[in-house]
Amino acid sequence: xxxxTFTLILLAGAYLAGLVGSLTGLGGGVVVIPLLxxxxxxxxxxxxxxxxxxxxxxxxxxxxxxxKEGITNIRLGMFLEIATTVGAVGGAIIAVYTPxxxxxxxxxxxxLFSAAMTLRKKNMxxxxxxxxxxxxxxxxxxxxxxxxxxxxxxxxxxxxxSIMTLAGVLSGLLGIGSGALKVLAMDxxxxxxxxxxxxxxxxxxxxxxxxxxxxYLQRGYMDPGIAFPVMLGVLGGxxxxxxxxxxxDPKVLKYIFCVAITFVAAEMIFNGYNxxx
Amino acid sequence: xxxxxxxxxxxxxxxxxxxxxxLRYGVITASLIVFIGGIIYLHQYQHSSIPAYHTFVxxxxxxxxxxxxxxxxxxFNAKGIxxxxxxxxxxxxxxxxxxxxxxxxxxxxxLYILITFVVLSVMMFSIFGGLKx
Numbered sequence: 001x002x003x004x005t006f007t008l009i010l011l012a013g014a015y016l017a018g019l020v021g022s023l024t025g026l027g028g029g030v031v032v033i034p035l036l037x038x039x040x041x042x043x044x045x046x047x048x049x050x051x052x053x054x055x056x057x058x059x060x061x062x063x064x065x066x067x068k069e070g071i072t073n074i075r076l077g078m079f080l081e082i083a084t085t086v087g088a089v090g091g092a093i094i095a096v097y098t099p100x101x102x103x104x105x106x107x108x109x110x111x112l113f114s115a116a117m118t119l120r121k122k123n124m125x126x127x128x129x130x131x132x133x134x135x136x137x138x139x140x141x142x143x144x145x146x147x148x149x150x151x152x153x154x155x156x157x158x159x160x161x162s163i164m165t166l167a168g169v170l171s172g173l174l175g176i177g178s179g180a181l182k183v184l185a186m187d188x189x190x191x192x193x194x195x196x197x198x199x200x201x202x203x204x205x206x207x208x209x210x211x212x213x214x215x216y217l218q219r220g221y222m223d224p225g226i227a228f229p230v231m232l233g234v235l236g237g238x239x240x241x242x243x244x245x246x247x248x249d250p251k252v253l254k255y256i257f258c259v260a261i262t263f264v265a266a267e268m269i270f271n272g273y274n275x276x277x
Numbered sequence: 278x279x280x281x282x283x284x285x286x287x288x289x290x291x292x293x294x295x296x297x298x299x300l301r302y303g304v305i306t307a308s309l310i311v312f313i314g315g316i317i318y319l320h321q322y323q324h325s326s327i328p329a330y331h332t333f334v335x336x337x338x339x340x341x342x343x344x345x346x347x348x349x350x351x352x353f354n355a356k357g358i359x360x361x362x363x364x365x366x367x368x369x370x371x372x373x374x375x376x377x378x379x380x381x382x383x384x385x386x387x388l389y390i391l392i393t394f395v396v397l398s399v400m401m402f403s404i405f406g407g408l409k410x
Contacts, residue, residue, distance in 0.1 A: 002324065003326070045333045053363060053367075056369070057308075067293050067296060067300070068297045075389060078377060082392060085403070086399055089403045228312075232311060
């Protein structure tokens with residue numbers, strides 16, 4: 001295979017990754033890692049480096065559009081980033097000592113569990129009464145919908161914060177954005193409307209990924225020949241996805257989210273079990 | 278910078294807008310650099326087959342430090358130019374935290390100045406804190 005063919009296929013795959021990533025809040029690494037490792041048999045370390053870049057590009061590209069529309073909760077994102085960045089640095093430190101196969105299987109199990117939780121519970125309704133801490137931290141806000149501006153409150157700040165720390169650790173360990181866990185923390189634990197959760201998750205992924213990206217760049221995980229088609233493709237996909245999101249039915253979004261999350265979970269468990277990491 | 282510090286930018290929504298622009302232009306700049314580097318890269322290697330990515334070379338492949346990347350850019354090396362774009366991309370969310378900090382300072386929101394400062398410190402720790410193993 002010539003470099004041109006490789007680049008073009010990777011570009012198309014990365015575009016798909018960016019599209020799915022921005023629509024679901026999962027981040028771009030989800031499609032990039034299986035594509036690189038299973039189709040092109042690229043070493044997992046290069047895949048992790050590329051996935052991190054995909055996550056940052058996807059996050060920053062989509063987030064700029066969501067912020068403009070006023071859906072993203074910036075204060076909430078900032079507050080929870082304490083948890084994700086500390087987690088990401090911690091994850092990068094323990095990455096050296098942990099067999100990634102074990103972590104991959106565990107991560108897959110958590111993803112499957114969260115997919116089931118998301119299907120059962122629907123958080124389209126905005127809470128009218130928030131917890132004490134949510135007022136103290138000024139986390140309650142509003143977001144635009146078809147029927148005008150909707151106010152929402154949130155609760156279980158502590159639980160959300162804990163899940164975010166775990167999301168950060170897994171992000172540092174595996175080089176993905178851990179968007180699924182971020183959405184789970186905000187959607188299921190803190191009872192935030194789904195659109196706010198996905199967009200705020202997207203907003204935070206960039207910072208979480210950047211926290212470990214510097215370390216991985218220095219370790220030589222980022223190869224220019226892989227990085228450039230991945231970055232450009234994911235960005236194109238992310239911009240398309242962010243345009244689609246405001247026009248889509250939240251229910252459709254939920255199903256896309258669940259299918260995507262189950263796919264990733266199966267992938268992670270399968271590869272972990274076969275010691276492919 | 279003058280625009281940012283003017284009073285018109287102190288309202289919450291304007292800061293959000295500013296962060297939105299920062300993310301957008303950071304990403305656009307990064308992708309333009311990567312695009313230019315990528316075109317040169319493809320032009321140079323168009324007939325060669327893909328490198329052996331199934332074996333990990335890591336640091337020996339070069340372009341893993343700022344000085345290596347910069348000297349690569351100066352000598353018009355395609356890989357060096359792509360890595361510069363990668364650096365700009367990684368720097369974008371970090372700059373975003375920094376601008377949020379300025380925003381909260383202008384708002385005199387002490388709680389969020391503290392929160393943002395903590396996040397920024399963690400980022401700095403990961404960059405300079407000897408995490409390189």
